[in-house]
Amino acid sequence: MQAIRRLCYTQHRQALNEEHTMAIQQKLYTVDDVWELSHRPENDNKYFYLIDGELYYDMPPGGQHGDLAGELIFRLKLFAVGRDLGKFTVETAYYPQDDRLTVLAPDVAFISKARAPQPFPKKFVPSMPDLAVEIVSPTDSIAEVRRKAQVYLDNGTVLVWIVRPADKGVDVCRAGAGGGLNIEFVGRDGSLSGEDVLPGFELELTRLFPDD
Numbered sequence: 001m002q003a004i005r006r007l008c009y010t011q012h013r014q015a016l017n018e019e020h021t022m023a024i025q026q027k028l029y030t031v032d033d034v035w036e037l038s039h040r041p042e043n044d045n046k047y048f049y050l051i052d053g054e055l056y057y058d059m060p061p062g063g064q065h066g067d068l069a070g071e072l073i074f075r076l077k078l079f080a081v082g083r084d085l086g087k088f089t090v091e092t093a094y095y096p097q098d099d100r101l102t103v104l105a106p107d108v109a110f111i112s113k114a115r116a117p118q119p120f121p122k123k124f125v126p127s128m129p130d131l132a133v134e135i136v137s138p139t140d141s142i143a144e145v146r147r148k149a150q151v152y153l154d155n156g157t158v159l160v161w162i163v164r165p166a167d168k169g170v171d172v173c174r175a176g177a178g179g180g181l182n183i184e185f186v187g188r189d190g191s192l193s194g195e196d197v198l199p200g201f202e203l204e205l206t207r208l209f210p211d212d
Contacts, residue, residue: 028053031100031124034093047091051151053101061107065135068163069107071208072133076110079194079201086112086130093124094132096155104148107163108133110198128156130197135163149173150181159197168209 034048034055046057061069069090076088093105109129117126132152134145142164149160153175162171168188176182186192188209194201 028101029055031095031103034103035123047105048103049093049105050095050101050103051147061135061137064165065107065137068135068165068208069133072108072163072203075203075207076108076198076201079198084113085198086110086114087116087120089125089129094128095124095126096128097126099155102151102155104128104132104151106132106152107135112197128152130157131159131161131194132157133161133163136165138166146171146173146181146183153181154179159195161192163208165209168205170205170208 029050030053031050034050037043037055038046038048043057045060047060048055048057050056073088073090080088087110089106089109089111091105091107092109093103094109094111095103103124106129110131111125111127111129115127115130129152132149134148136142136145142162145162149162149171152160153173158174160171160173162173164171167185169190170186170192172184172186172192174182174184186205188205190205192201192203192205
């Protein structure tokens with residue numbers, strides 16, 4: 001995702017008085033708010049997400065980001081051919097069924113057939129994916145992306161891959177002891193495993209990061 005910004009209207013609407021601005025900042029946003037905001041014409045180039053009622057947005061991703069997302073979804077779907085495993089998605093919003101104050105839209109995701117709502121919704125998916133992939137853009141804070149990873153894992157996701165193009169590697173994130181974040185960095189000479197989420201899936205990272 002591009003740079004993460006708290007939706008602070010003081011940056012966009014300097015004419016608002018202080019009292020009105022504070023009211024906007026203190027509002028707890030919901031899944032329904034995100035859906036409505038996302039469909040306003042003035043927000044066409046904003047990708048909203050929500051953590052504990054706090055609203056954020058990203059700008060559209062750049063070329064390298066899109067290329068990596070495309071390669072990942074291609075490899076995952078190629079593996080899935082004929083297996084009827086579930087749904088693979090790109091930039092699709094998910095939220096925990098029992099928490100309408102959190103919405104995340106991973107760059108790539110997989111949700112198993114056993115957990116995917118039927119029929120698959122036209123709106124946001126009311127369940128966190130089994131696998132979430134976040135690609136770090138040049139202006140991203142790694143701390144904020146890892147915060148997203150923690151939110152995924154706290155709400156039912158089993159495996160998170162944080163793709164780090166600048167480092168030519170991937171942070172593999174799993175739930176740690178005591179609810180923390182267990183991070184294993186896999187470099188360009190290594191490979192990603194689907195583990196228990198996608199048994200048998202392997203991806204050599206040279207596929208994502210070929211020689212320049």
